[in-house]
Amino acid sequence: MPVVGIPVQMLLDRLDAPPGRHELVEHLYHLGCDVEGYATVRRFRCRRCDNLVEITETEEPPVVCDRCGTDFRQTPDQIESLGTTDVVRMELLAVRPDMFEPGGLARVLRNYLGDAPEPPRYDLAPPAWHVTVDSSVDSAACRRPFIACAIVRDIHLDEDRIKVIMKLQENLHWALGRDRKHASIGVYDLDTLAGPEVTYRAVGPDELRFVPLGFDPSSPGSALTPREILEQHPKGMAYSRLLRGFERYPLLADTAGQVLSNPPIINSEETRVRGSTRHFFIDVTGTGERIVNKALNILVTSVAELDPEARLEQVEIRYPDRIAVTPDLSPQEVVLDTTSTARRIGVDLDREAVSRLLRRMGHDVRPMDASHLRVLVPAFRNDIMHPVDLVEDVAIAYGYDNIEPALVPTLTVGAPLAAEEAAETTRRAMTGLGFLEVITLILSNEQANYDALRRPRGDDHVRIENPISVDQTLVRTTLLPGILDTMAINANHPLPQSVFEVGNVTLLDPEAETGAVEHRRVAAGIIGPRADYAAIRSACQALLREMGWALEGDPGDDPVFVPGRGARVLATRGAERITVGVMGELHPEVLENHKLVHPAAVFEIDLEPLW
Amino acid sequence: MTIALPELDVMVLGALATRDGPVSIRELADELGVDQSKVSATCFVRSGAGQVTVEERTEIELRLGPRGRALAARFPERAIIEALEARGEPVPIAELARMTSLDKKEVGQSLRWLQKKGWAKKDRGTLVLLEAGKAALKATGEDERLVAFLAQRHGEGIPGVMGAEVLAAGIDLVAAKALLEGRTGVIDERVRKRRFVSLTDAGRALWESGVSARKQVNQLTSELLVNGGWRDVDLRPYDVRLEAEPSYPGKSHPLVRVFQKTRRVFFELGFSEIVSPYVESSFWDFDALFQPQDHPAREMQDTFYIGRPGRCRLPGAGVVDAVRATHENGGDTGSVGWRYAWDRDLAARPVLRTHTTATTIRALAEDPRPPRKVFCVGPVFRRETVDYKHLPMFHQVDGIIIDEQASFATLLGTLRAFYTKMGFSRFQFRPGFFPYTEPSVEVFVWSEKKQDWVEMGGSGMFRPEVTEPFGCKTPVLAWGLGLERLAMFLYDLTSIGELYRARLSWLKETPLCR
Structure with a gap:
């Protein structure tokens, strides 16, 4: 989860009886915030696009503007240092994006700490502007059908507020928008727009041009088509996947045809918010109506908390078949x-x-x-x-x-699983024989699971579709690689070494509900001058005896063993005879594959048939 | 009546009685022809009885280094002055090697010592014998004497020679060392602790009153027991302060010991153990737990999807439809749902289970009738890049209580009981947020080492959207707690990798009791 820094002074200024720093953290814990602690952050501004970047004391100043892509290494005069701010850092909660900036958090704390809680209320002026939604944004060529808009008038901006509003947008993009997929937000300087109509429609990739945020309108060639933006602009490249499969791209334009933005990619340079901006036009576009409305509600009420003098104004949304008015701040009614x-x-x-x-x-x-x-x-x-x-x-x-912990008074009788009991018996037997238990990773790869053991590659393993590394492409079908790895890791440890692992292997099984079945096994290995067939058979035999079985060796041809020195393990009890695994002296090539320079012997058996 | 003592004790007291002053244990052992360690042990026993005094002295021990042995035959600078003397006039330096059977390198090195000792000087490519050199021909230097002496002792089988012995041989050790300064590898000098032993007045009195010897044996044998011979011998005492070889029992892995303890605690609390597969359908891992199909946790980035097998079977239509409806519009649960079109194919995709809550929800679906208390311990898989804190797998304990009297307070009580039994005394409950529980809580325990609260795991009461599609209207308490985290805490580990790629020395040294 992203960690956000909330400016402490901005927060405390909004509380009637500000708590001390320590108490504040305690209150935040009690509200469910995962607080990392206090920190001092440094701020920088990109002079070209007014983007504000915050870094902690251990981070390096940015080299490239993450909004407009300006390279500060080439144009160092474009970055301005704004000094430091104290913040309280905490993990952003996806379910509560309304409380991770000073305005919204102060709103929570005022009621939580106050004597006379007052539900927040916001005045809304009736719509003077409207958005005409063209049916093309809900078509096979382009699907981003919902939009919610608002106007905020008479806002007083300073760097702190601009930064907070930018961060809030990021929070909402992450928490509600799933990185702009479900909802993306645009904020514009209302005075740069010609009203009262804004159109929301889909345009062809090369149908028109506009200057994207961060580009200089006075320089030739700065106006790009939506297709060029996706191919050339840093934000375009970063978010082009959201328009994959679209033949036409969403576009917002004002009454004079001035482009506001190309959601969910980028705003236009001409309509961008500056320090001097006094009125906002805000849009949220997305794939679900509830989410775009929620994102807008959180954004505008937080802006109202940040600047109590700001006035919220609704916008009429004219869909092809109906009319909506946003933001709609009527409460949700729940019967409790x-x-x-x-x-x-x-x-x-x-x-x-x-x-x-x-x-x-x-x-x-x-x-x-x-x-x-x-x-x-x-x-x-x-x-x-x-x-x-x-x-x-x-x-x-x-x-x-304040909740007194108690126990459920109902009496129940507990019981272990047979498999776990068998595993415990196995551990007692093996540790009694002087073996040390190890645990190794369940994910393996073809090389370790087959090749290094001189065994042919099988097709009965579970294959990972999206492995995170080449070492972990399948779920192991044998415990031997773990035993051999342990010996390899401990090459410098005194000999002899005796280790074992009790664990599961997984085999495909078309009959099974999930297509695969786990088998509980034990594998053991000894390495040292006297690690031979007799030694491993002796250990295997002891284990079987403790589990109520006798052992017979049945000559086998498992290539992991020296020819003539490996056997199938037959467990016998009365008339029962079951093949449960293998035992033997490891083939020198297997030892070499694991860089082992002493003889070793292993066994691996299925526990299931034995309990 | 004379006092009977072990044989060696009598020998030691006797040898000491002939001396006035202290003698080193080594010398005493040499004299008696007995192993030094035995004499040493005897001396300590007699010292304990107040009959002898053992004192430790620090001494310098000298040995011939690897280059000293070559020097012992002849110092090259002496070979050179002998050659100069024989020629009777300055000799070109280039000719010296041939004249002395030294090699050129040795000649070159010797020039330094010739100059240092003032035996000869260089003059226009020749070497001139000086007065001191002429005098030296008639005498032996202290350095040469020391090297020769050490070589002689080495030849006698005594490589380490005490400084006192060197002085006793009439060698000026200080002068010899000054002359050898700069010649590395010639003399190896170490500080040795030696024990000296002497008779006390009580010891002398005892000796003079007369002692008789008893035979001493090292080992009690079956023969001595059978023929009763043990009555006539003493078993030689040991220096019981000496260390023995370390030995280690076979042991369960420390993480397994945490599993074992965890299981025991839940049995004590009346829980039954359950199990479910590692390869799991998305349905049980996510959908049944009311995680929407576009939830970030379900993305390929965080969850291992399975390429083969390609699909899992889903449970019966009734259950699937109830889950679908809950996702889409809340169904009959009173919820508004996630409001999207639920996709059966996505639910059938197999994953490596991301939590053992898949195990507990399966158990609930199988039998939701209260009262039920079940738990499981098992591995779970997350698509994490490997670092000191993360591996693509770790273990969890998940449990649920289905009970009409279950409440958030009893959830806190159960968690408190678990962590108390696991050995923690200070914990904190803080609100948490999980898609399938409401209310939710995170457990923190106090770390003395970090002086801070450490998060241990999440829990809560299953949402109605989770339980009601399976016909369960009873309150259900649920938790999933990471066990590696607990193990790292209990065993003070810094990297989770140490658990899965274990050094045997660590397994051996980690005590069973934790």
Whole structure:
């Protein structure tokens, strides 16, 4: 999860009774934030596109602007240092992107810590602008059908606020947008737009040109077609996968035809927000209506928290078949059973107590009957899918520390698995024989699982489709590579060495529900001057005896062994005779493959038939 | 009546009684013709009885180094002055090698010592014998004497010679060392601790009162026991302070010991053990746990997908449809759902299970009737790049409690019981966020070493969207706790790789008790 730094002073300025630094962290823990601690960050501005970059004290200043791609090594005058800020760093919670900037977090803390919690309210001016949505954005050639927009007027920007708003966009892109796939946000300087209509349509890759963010409009050739942006602009290349398969690309333009952006890729340079910007036009486009609305709600209410003088204004969205008005900040209504809430948490709470706790978490509450509440969930909360989500809010407000831990009073009788009991017996026998237990990785590769053992490559193994390294391309079908690896790692350890592993191997099985079946096995190895067939057979025989079986060696031709010195292990008990594995002296070539310079002998047997 | 003592003790006391002052144990052993370690042990026993005093002295021991042995035959500079003397006039340096049977390199090196000793000087490519050199022809230098003496002792089988012995031989050790300064590898000088032993007044009195010897044996034999001979002999005492060879039992792997302890704790709490396959369908690993199909955890980047087998069988239509409906619109659970079109094919894709919650949800689906308490310990797989903290696999313990009386408070109580039994005394419960539990909690334990809270694992109560498609309306407590993390904590490891690529020395040295 990304870690975000929240400017401490901006946060504390928004609280009536700011807590101390230590108390603040404690409160954040109690709210479920994963706090890394306080840090001082340095800020830099890209003079070309006004992008702000923050680095921690251990990081190097940026060499390339991550927004417009300006190379600061070639043009050092384009980067400006803005000094330092203290931040509290914490992991961004995907479910609560509304509380990871100073405005939204202050909103949470004010209610959580305050004596008289007040559900947040935001005034919305009626729409003066509208967006006309063309049916081409919901077609086979281009599918990004939903848009939500807002206007924010009279905002007072400074570097802190610009940075916070940029970060909030990033947070929303990550938490709700799945890296812009489901939702992407654009913020523009309203004064650069000609209203009152913005059109949202799909255009051909070479149909028009505009100057992408970070390019200089006065320099020739800076206007690019959407296709050129995907091929040449750093952001275009980074996000081109989101338009893969599209024949036409989404585009926002104003009444005069000025391009706002090419969502979800990049905004235009002419409409970008500057320090002098006083009014915002905001759009969120995406693949789901709920998500674009949530992203917009979180963004505009946080901006309102950051600048209480800013005024929010709705925009009318004219879809081909209907009209929507965004942002819609009406709360989500959820009916909560307070009796079952208290029972689920395991504490005594009446309806009034639950109401108080919900208010501390920022909800508005209306009583219904003796044990039910109508809860009005703020429009910027994206995590309330079921009343049970409110139970968690109640528990957090109550405080996990205040819940008295108890045990379920019901008596149950426990029991181990037969396989684990057999594994334990095996461990007792093998350790009693002086063997040391090892655990090795379950993922292996063809070379180790077959070639190095002189065994032909089989086709009964589970193959990984997306391995992370060439060492781990399959699930092991034998424990021997782990035993041999252990010997190789310990080449400098005194001899003799005796090791064993109890573990699972996995074999394909078309009959099985998942297509593969695991088998519990034990493998053991000895290495040293006297590691011969008799020694390994003796150990194997002892193990079988302790499990209630006798051993017979059946001449075999497993190429892992010296010819004539390897055998199949037959377990016998009365009339039963089962082949359970192999034992023998390792072939010199196998030893050489593992860079071993002493003789070694191993056995590997299936435990299942023995218990 | 004389006092009976072991044979060697009598010999030692006797030898000491003939001396006034201390004698080194080595010398004493040589004199008695007995192994030094035995004499040493005897001296300590007598010292314990107050009859002798053992004192430790630090001495310098000298040995001939590898180049000293060559010098012992002849110092090359002496060969050169002998040659100069024989010629009676300055000799061109180039001719010296031939005249002395030294090689050119040795001649070159010798010039330094000739000049240092003032025996000869260079003059226009020739070497001139000086007065000191002439005098030296009639005498032997202290350096030469020292080397010769050490060589002689070496030849007698005594390579290490004490400084005192050198002085006793009339050699001026200080002068000899000054002359040899700069000649590396000639003399090897070490500081030795030697033990000296002498009789105390009590010891002398004992000796004079008369002692008789008893036979001493090293080993109690079957023969001595059978014929009763043990009555007439003493078993030689040992220096019980000496160390013995280390030996190690066969042992379970430390991580397995953590599994064993974990299992024991859950049995004690009344849990039954369950199991499920490593190769698992996306359905049980994700969908059944209400993880939407576009959840980041499901991406190829984080989860190992299986190329072969290609598909898993899904459970019966009733269950699949209930899960589908829950994802799409909440179904009958009272949830709004994730609001997307659920894809059966994605659910059938096999993965290497990413958590053992796949095991517990299978158990719940199989039998959701309360009361039930089940757990499993097993490996899980994540597509992680290998580093000191991450491997593509690790182990978890997952458990669930299905019980009408289960609540968040009893979840906290169960977790507290587990970690208390695992040996932790300070823990903290903090809110956590997982897609399949509500409320959720993360457990932190206090690390004395880090002086900070360390996260141990996540848990919570299964959401209705998870349990109700399987017909379970009972509260369900669930947790998945990482065991490597616990093991690294208990065994103070810095890298998770140490667990899976074990050094045998580490396995041997790590004690069973933790």
